[in-house]
Amino acid sequence: MIEKLYFVYDAFAPQDTAGHRRVVEVTHYPLLDLKVLSALGYSHLSVVAGPMPLAWAAHRANKLKTQLKTQLGTQLKTQLRTQLKTQLRRQLGRQFRPQAPGKSLFTRFLGSFLPDLCRQRDASRFDIATIHDCRNVVLPTEEDLNTLAETLRGRILFQHEIRKALLERGHHITGDLHDILQTLILRGVIGRVPSVAVERFGIPSCRRCGNPSVVQASYASCSSQTCFYCPECASMGQARACRPLYYSPGERGRIPDESLTQNAYFSDEFSHPDKPGFSNESCNQDAPRSSNVSTAYTIVSLGTSLDETSVDLAMARSTLPVIQPGGNRNFAVSLPFELTPAQKHASQLVMEFLQNPEHNECLVFAVCGAGKTEVVFEAIAHVLRRGGKVLFAIPRSDVVAELVPRIGAAIPDARILELRSGAKSRYLDADIVVATTHQALRFFRAFDLVILDEVDAFPYRGSAILHYAVRRATARRGNTVFMTATPDRELLRKADMSEITLVRISARHHGRPLPEPEITQTRLPLPDETSRRSPFPGAFDRDTSRGVFGRNASQGAFDRNARRGVFDRNTSASGASDERSKTRRGDAETCRSAGNGLRLPDKVLAIVERSLRAGRKVFVFVPTVALSRMVCTGLSASLQVSAQSGQSPGSQNATPVESYSPAGSSSPAGNFSPAGSASQLKTPRIASIHAAHPNRDLHRKAFRTGALDIIVSTSVLERGITVQDADVLVLYADYERIFDTATLTQMAGRAGRTEDDTQARVYFVAQHITASMRSAVRLIQDMNRHAARSGYL
Numbered sequence: 001m002i003e004k005l006y007f008v009y010d011a012f013a014p015q016d017t018a019g020h021r022r023v024v025e026v027t028h029y030p031l032l033d034l035k036v037l038s039a040l041g042y043s044h045l046s047v048v049a050g051p052m053p054l055a056w057a058a059h060r061a062n063k064l065k066t067q068l069k070t071q072l073g074t075q076l077k078t079q080l081r082t083q084l085k086t087q088l089r090r091q092l093g094r095q096f097r098p099q100a101p102g103k104s105l106f107t108r109f110l111g112s113f114l115p116d117l118c119r120q121r122d123a124s125r126f127d128i129a130t131i132h133d134c135r136n137v138v139l140p141t142e143e144d145l146n147t148l149a150e151t152l153r154g155r156i157l158f159q160h161e162i163r164k165a166l167l168e169r170g171h172h173i174t175g176d177l178h179d180i181l182q183t184l185i186l187r188g189v190i191g192r193v194p195s196v197a198v199e200r201f202g203i204p205s206c207r208r209c210g211n212p213s214v215v216q217a218s219y220a221s222c223s224s225q226t227c228f229y230c231p232e233c234a235s236m237g238q239a240r241a242c243r244p245l246y247y248s249p250g251e252r253g254r255i256p257d258e259s260l261t262q263n264a265y266f267s268d269e270f271s272h273p274d275k276p277g278f279s280n281e282s283c284n285q286d287a288p289r290s291s292n293v294s295t296a297y298t299i300v301s302l303g304t305s306l307d308e309t310s311v312d313l314a315m316a317r318s319t320l321p322v323i324q325p326g327g328n329r330n331f332a333v334s335l336p337f338e339l340t341p342a343q344k345h346a347s348q349l350v351m352e353f354l355q356n357p358e359h360n361e362c363l364v365f366a367v368c369g370a371g372k373t374e375v376v377f378e379a380i381a382h383v384l385r386r387g388g389k390v391l392f393a394i395p396r397s398d399v400v401a402e403l404v405p406r407i408g409a410a411i412p413d414a415r416i417l418e419l420r421s422g423a424k425s426r427y428l429d430a431d432i433v434v435a436t437t438h439q440a441l442r443f444f445r446a447f448d449l450v451i452l453d454e455v456d457a458f459p460y461r462g463s464a465i466l467h468y469a470v471r472r473a474t475a476r477r478g479n480t481v482f483m484t485a486t487p488d489r490e491l492l493r494k495a496d497m498s499e500i501t502l503v504r505i506s507a508r509h510h511g512r513p514l515p516e517p518e519i520t521q522t523r524l525p526l527p528d529e530t531s532r533r534s535p536f537p538g539a540f541d542r543d544t545s546r547g548v549f550g551r552n553a554s555q556g557a558f559d560r561n562a563r564r565g566v567f568d569r570n571t572s573a574s575g576a577s578d579e580r581s582k583t584r585r586g587d588a589e590t591c592r593s594a595g596n597g598l599r600l601p602d603k604v605l606a607i608v609e610r611s612l613r614a615g616r617k618v619f620v621f622v623p624t625v626a627l628s629r630m631v632c633t634g635l636s637a638s639l640q641v642s643a644q645s646g647q648s649p650g651s652q653n654a655t656p657v658e659s660y661s662p663a664g665s666s667s668p669a670g671n672f673s674p675a676g677s678a679s680q681l682k683t684p685r686i687a688s689i690h691a692a693h694p695n696r697d698l699h700r701k702a703f704r705t706g707a708l709d710i711i712v713s714t715s716v717l718e719r720g721i722t723v724q725d726a727d728v729l730v731l732y733a734d735y736e737r738i739f740d741t742a743t744l745t746q747m748a749g750r751a752g753r754t755e756d757d758t759q760a761r762v763y764f765v766a767q768h769i770t771a772s773m774r775s776a777v778r779l780i781q782d783m784n785r786h787a788a789r790s791g792y793l
Contacts, residue, residue, distance in 0.1 A: 003242040004028045004178065006057040007050030008064065011042045024048075024065050025186075026057045028178055031134040036186045038131050047127040053227065055194035055204065055241035140175040140183050147171050148180050149189050151427070154250025154389070154446030156208065156472075158195070158237055161442070162246065165427035181246060190248040195239035196228045206230035208239045208441055210468040232465055236441055250389060250446030251475060329413035331381040331431075336409075339374060342507045342792045346375045353501045354379055354449070354479055363491050364483040366505035367514055367783045368749020369722070372483050373403065375505065376451055377410050379481070384414060384431050388448030391473060392434045395457040397421055398697070399720035404434050437466045443473035450474045451481045454719055456488055456742045485749060486742035486779070506783045507792035510755040513784040517730075517748050517762040517777050519769055520607070524732055525598045527626060597634025598627070600731075605638055607729055607763055612639075612684055612709060614759065617726040620712045621747050623738040625690045631731065632688035632712040639684050639710075686710040689717065718746040724754045727761045733773055734766035744776035 009030050011023040023042065027033045034045040049060050151165050159177065166173065173180060184190045193207045196214050205212040211232040217240065230239040239245070339347065346364065353362045366372040380390050392407065394400050397420040404418045417428055419435035426442075433439075433447070437460045450470060452460070460466045474480055482491060495502040508514070611618045620635070622628050685708050689699045696716070703711040704723050711717070715738060728751045733739050739747075744764065752760030764773050787793050 003053070003240070005051035006054050007052075008048045008057050008061045009033065010046045010048055010064075011037050011044070012046070013041055013043050022068075024061050024068075026054070026061050027182055029182065031129060031137050032139075032179055032182060033186060034129055034131065035134040035137040035139060036183055038134070043131045045129045047129070053194075053242035054244050055196060055198045055228075058194055059198040059202070138175075140180040144173045144175045144180050145184060145187075145189075147173060148177075149184055149248065152190055152246060152248045154248065154443060155427075156245060156247035156442060156444040158243060158245060161237065161427070168425060168427045169429070190246055192244050192246050194241055195243045195245040196230055196241040198241065204228040204241060206233065206239050208236075208245055209233040209465045211465060233441060236438065247444040249444060249475075329384075331384040331411055331413045333377045333381050333410055334412065335374060335377070340371070340507070340509045340511065340792070342505050342787070342790070343371055343375050343509065346372075346503050346505045347378050349501070349503045350376055350379045350481065351382060353481075353503070354382060356501070359499075359501045360477075360479050361494075361499075362479070362481045362501040362503060363487060363495050364481060364503045364505065365487055365495075366483065366485060367508060367780075367787075368485045368746060369508045369753040370485075370505040371509045372505060373406065373453070374410070375503075376481060376483070377407075379449065380407075380414075380432065380451070381411055383449040384411070386448075388475075389430075389446055390432045391440065391443070391447040391450045392432060392453070393437045393440060393450065393460075393470060394434070394453045395437050395460045396454070396720060397436050398700075399454075400434055400436055402720065407432060407434060437463075437470060440466070440469040440473040443469075445475050446473055448475050448478045449481070450478060451483065453483045455482045455484045455491070456486045457484075457719060461488070486745050488742075504786070506790065507787035508753070511793055512752065512758065513787065513793055514780050515728075515748065515752045515760045515762045516780055516784070517744075517764050517773075519733075519773060519777070520603060520763055520765045521767065521769065522601050522603050522765060523767050524604075524765065525600070527598070527630060597632070597637055598630045600631070600634055600638065604729070604731070604765055605635075607765075608635065608639065608710065611727045611761075615725070616759070617703065617706075617708070617723055618710045619717065619723075619726055619728045619747070619750050620710060621718070621728070621730045622712060622714060623732050623735040625692070625714060627732070628688040628690050628712050628714055632686060635710060635712065636684075636686050639686070684709040686712065688712040690714045691716045715743055715747075717750070718743055721750065722753045723750065725757050725759075727751055727763075729763045729765065731765050733764040734768045734770045736770050736772050739772060741772045741775040741779065744772060745779055748776065748780060 006026050006028050007030050008024070008026055011025065011034065013021065021041070023037065025033060030045055030047055034042065037045070048064060050057060052060070147166070148162070151169060151171060152162065155165070157165065159181075162181075163177065181190065181192070185192050195206065195208050196204050197207050198204050203212075204214050206214055209230060209232050211230050213232075214228045214230045217227040217229045228241045233239055346366070350362060350364065353359060364372050364375065366375075380392075383390055392403065394403065400418060400420045404416055407414070408416050411432070414431040415429070416432045416434060417425065417430035419426060419433060419439040421436075433443075437452070450473065452470060455461070460470075470480075484491075487495075491500070494500045608618055608620075620631060622631050687695075687699045687702070687708055687710075689696055689711055691714065693699065699708065699711060700717070700721065702708045704721060728747055730739065730744065730747055733744065748762045751757075751762050764776075766773065784793075
């Protein structure tokens with residue numbers, strides 16, 4: 001698609017000799033702008049530059065404004081200094097020529113230099129249009145303007161996304177989309193910036209995600225020799241220097257009183273410094289605001305905008321109707337169960353936070369399985385009753401799919417929009433938007449309440465771009481609620497300093513303490529130990545083991561000889577575990593035959609068999625995809641031998657399910673036959689899963705519904721899944737690059753979540769005890785102590 005080229009112009013009125021009402025603007029059609037501006041008294045328009053791509057046109061307009069401001073400011077200061085001296089002499093009693101009647105002091109001291117300034121301005125013009133030239137231009141209809149303004153309300157979209165939004169909402173416009181958008185920009189209803197803008201000194205940066213590291217495009221869709229695009233947000237549509245980005249705030253019934261450049265209402269989000277996610281106020285107080293494309297400019301009265309000079313300002317303010325709060329819906333919260341005392345107290349604290357203007361951020365610090373989602377339902381309903389909008393943002397797509405029906409059942413009056421990869425509807429209006437965090441890039445000042453669940457999870461954790469997007473999606477006076485079981489140090493610091501409100505939920509809904517992890521120290525096999533026996537040549541050779549465990553992968557858990565399968569017995573543990581943690585130490589373990597998979601120690605197999613014997617399911621977490629396949633194969637072979645030799649009585653409770661037989665399972669035990677021989681009945685059902693697994697959702701559902709006994713997973717299952725009667729086994733728990741404190745705590749939180757599960761157990765198996773393992777155990781113990789003191793257990 002070829003992008004339109006833009007012109008830079010200077011609109012003025014000849015009778016305005018003082019230059020009080022000059023407008024420097026960027027447009028694709030100068031005569032359209034002159035037609036709109038003629039209603040405000042402008043009769044002439046001078047094209048200063050163009051045609052050129054949008055980013056360069058905006059950059060040129062900004063430079064022109066800066067030059068005019070600087071030139072005028074210098075001359076004004078000189079003249080003012082002269083007049084002050086004159087006034088001083090007059091007070092000393094000297095004789096001066098009397099002031100001409102009808103002339104003010106302001107006009108008299110400007111009169112000496114304004115003609116020269118006007119001559120310099122005229123010299124830069126190469127094409128001047130008058131009101132007579134635009135007599136045949138047809139302006140967009142008010143109906144089209146209202147439709148497009150309402151469609152863009154609270155959004156930040158490309159032009160092709162606006163077309164999709166109109167189609168999805170069932171709207172039809174009769175005029176040209178470019179002309180309608182340009183008219184709304186001149187009225188101050190919407191804003192426009194190049195999606196990759198050229199900042200000061202010609203440095204480009206992305207205006208949609210805030211990324212300062214854009215790259216040069218291999219080809220230009222604007223016929224320009226140089227064009228830039230942003231690789232960080234390319235999955236949401238490519239942001240380019242020639243592609244405009246249109247936005248409008250979500251506060252209904254309110255239109256900005258000032259235009260983009262003069263209005264801080266818009267400037268903060270698009271005048272970011274070098275690091276995205278931080279506004280100019282916090283990082284660079286003295287930095288000048290970057291140019292926005294729509295720039296109403298006046299020489300003397302810098303606070304005056306295009307709208308304020310209009311004789312019919314009411315016309316612009318009536319573009320959007322005021323929406324009545326709540327309508328006929330009461331947004332009553334309906335739950336099939338009663339909240340626990342801990343949940344009720346937390347829900348009350350969140351409501352008090354919304355009514356307290358002192359803080360606009362709240363941290364809900366809750367244990368895994370505490371029911372923190374239900375805690376915020378009353379707060380959501382409170383905002384909806386007042387006519388507000390709510391964003392419920394979650395880092396993971398599968399959790400979005402599970403949360404939408406829960407919120408819909410709890411607040412049946414609310415219209416809910418689900419936004420994630422593969423969503424059918426993306427631009428409908430809704431009361432509650434449940435979305436992945438990346439979808440926040442398409443919203444602008446839209447939500448009065450933003451609830452961000454699992455703030456410590458990938459990809460939101462550590463992403464300045466997603467932090468920037470979520471903050472920009474929040475309304476000016478909106479509130480943000482962070483929910484997590486493992487907050488980072490910055491959130492905890494703010495809570496300790498009373499910079500944000502802290503709400504703590506230390507007990508689960510069933511009122512039993514969290515299962516405290518048991519640490520088992522033992523040597524676990526490495527991938528290259530099976531390479532000689534592997535039927536796949538080179539599948540698990542030394543290079544593969546380097547990819548699984550690098551030289552500094554786990555901070556001392558594996559030495560440099562570990563990649564060759566050599567166990568260093570002289571390596572000491574990194575420290576002792578907490579005195580309350582249950583630690584079982586072991587020397588070198590004997591291993592059962594595991595076919596072509598990893599040969600796990602008997603101690604590990606005993607843990608799995610103990611759970612199976614009790615009729616329980618087992619989460620087995622490993623740090624890498626390669627290990628998920630190999631551990632799954634090894635467990636399948638070892639436990640099959642045990643079951644056939646009668647060593648696993650618990651497997652008698654596991655009956656194969658005919659309906660579950662996924663194609664392309666990652667393990668030999670992944671495909672299940674119909675019930676048949678006794679040995680099949682005794683064999684545990686096991687499969688592996690990882691983020692890119694073709695049967696990921698199918699395996700996840702099968703384990704949750706009971707069609708699987710064991711699932712070997714990477715960290716993809718650490719959140720958002722509840723399985724009845726399940727134990728947790730974390731292998732290679734000292735691999736700190738993956739298994740940090742937050743991850744281990746979340747994995748331990750998969751156990752003991754249901755009300756009737758009183759026998760849940762959690763195991764951390766590793767060669768060494770790391771600081772993350774100790775911190776995870778300590779965190780769980782602290783929550784149990786807090787719940788006991790609060791009377792929740």
